[in-house]
Amino acid sequence: MQPKAHIVDLPVYQPGKPIEEVQKEYGLSEVVKLASNENPYGFSPRVKAAIESELTKFNLYPDGGAVELTAAVAEHLSVQADQVIFGCGSDEIIALIARAFLSEGDENIMADATFSVYKSNADIEKATSIEVPLKNGTHDLEAMLAAVTDRTQIVWICNPNNPTGTIVSETELKSFLDRVPSSVMVVLDEAYFEYVTDSAYPDGTKLLADYGNVVVLRTFSKIYGLAALRIGYGVGQASVIRSINQVREPFNTTRIAQAAAKAALADREFVESCRIKNTEGISFLQGEFDRLGLSYFPANGNFIMVDTQRSAADLFQRMLRKGVIARAGFKLYPTYMRVTVGSPRENEIFIRTFEEALNEQGAAV
Ligand SMILES: Cc1ncc(COP(=O)(O)O)c(C=O)c1O
Known part of the structure; x- marks a missing residue:
């Protein structure tokens, strides 16, 4: 039994780590996942x-x-x-x-x-x-x-x-x-x-x-x-x-x-309220990235891609241990992290943890 030759080397899609797994692995009581561009406000x-x-x-x-x-x-x-x-x-x-x-x-x-x-x-x-x-x-x-x-x-x-x-x-x-x-x-x-x-x-x-x-x-x-x-x-x-x-x-x-x-x-009311809260979340996160002197691509969805000016993969690991999951490891953008816009509380936790991890990691490369 042989798979088709052209699929042998295809990668298997790697999803973000599930919340439960991170919680168990690092003994955390709360994990904030801002890695898959999900809606923090649930559904209608x-x-x-x-x-x-x-x-x-x-x-x-x-x-x-x-x-x-x-x-x-x-x-x-x-x-x-x-x-x-x-x-x-x-x-x-x-x-x-x-x-x-x-x-x-x-x-x-x-x-x-x-x-x-x-x-x-x-x-x-x-x-x-x-x-x-x-x-x-x-x-x-x-x-x-x-x-x-x-x-x-x-x-x-x-x-x-x-x-x-x-x-x-x-x-x-x-x-x-x-x-x-x-x-x-x-x-x-x-x-x-x-x-x-x-x-x-x-x-x-x-x-x-x-x-x-x-x-x-x-x-x-x-x-x-x-x-x-x-x-x-x-x-x-x-x-x-x-x-x-x-x-x-x-x-x-x-x-x-x-x-x-x-x-x-x-x-439509639910959709509209999510759009408004997302726009507010983008403004908050962008303001914080400005304060930290970091640039980002113009954000039009429910996520922002920020240039951390360091190894984003390393930053990602530091944040994971503190219970915040974002996305890094983009081949062409090794210093960038993608963060989903969360609820106001999640966004604040993200920024606090992000800043702590930045400080630990030291000066920009
Ligand atoms: C650009 C883009 N297209 C399509 C999808 C797939 O979404 P779904 O299969 O959940 O409809 C995603 C999911 O993240 C996406 O980011």
Whole structure:
């Protein structure tokens, strides 16, 4: 029994350490995890009631087409129902796009520091990934356009970009879309869409009418606070969504996830309050980084990437021992740490611990 040769060296995704494990390992009574861009405010109270109504139906398969949720999202976005597809997180939509559109010898283009799932799925399909360097932490759309060849199938644009948090503007994006061949799919990953407050930020779903090659990804894992339930979606031209549906497993999202997502979508007040609190959290953290004389990329999602001017991996370990989990170890940004914006209390604990660890570690390199 042999695995396929091309998957032998693929890395296994390394998630952040779970809170319980860190607590046990270091004998801590409390651990603050700001490592996975989760919502510190939980989820809408409407979700609980919606899930409760599903609790007696575990013996029944879910609706494979997620008809009710599709109708709700289609209405919310002013698109047609056949333009929407749901997945086990937007992670699954990325995998399905790769499965449907990438083959050996195809090329796909992405930033050199972006969400790792694009490349891992391209690797699985034996496609070649062209990684274009970020410019000041931001997608370099001109360089990405210059990298397009007649073998290019997909360009992935993560907007806001994970891990840097930067955005491309509507003007830049339209200028790119006007020039990229219409045969190339452009995936706009808008996992953090609802957090963005910058008026220059484009709404990818509004570009679908003019650009038939665009596919937009969104998720219920972030501002809606449903990460555990695994539900995200893609929006595009009906013919493209049909191709993605052709490679989808029949029952890829659960009853509970569908019911929860529908209830969460309807609670705009919860979304709005999370956005406001997140913006306040960004201001607080940025103010503290300014006080510490550290620079950071403009933050547009629910996380900030700060230049610690030291080995961030070492700083990460020091903070872990004190019960704060952030993210470090970015290959191209070894001095940067990514911190999720937490609740005001979590943000304060983060800054206190961060400063202690900085002082222990000594002067900047
Ligand atoms: C940019 C980006 N896209 C997609 C995802 C996947 O989210 P999910 O699979 O939970 O919908 C994430 C998760 O962190 C992300 O940061």
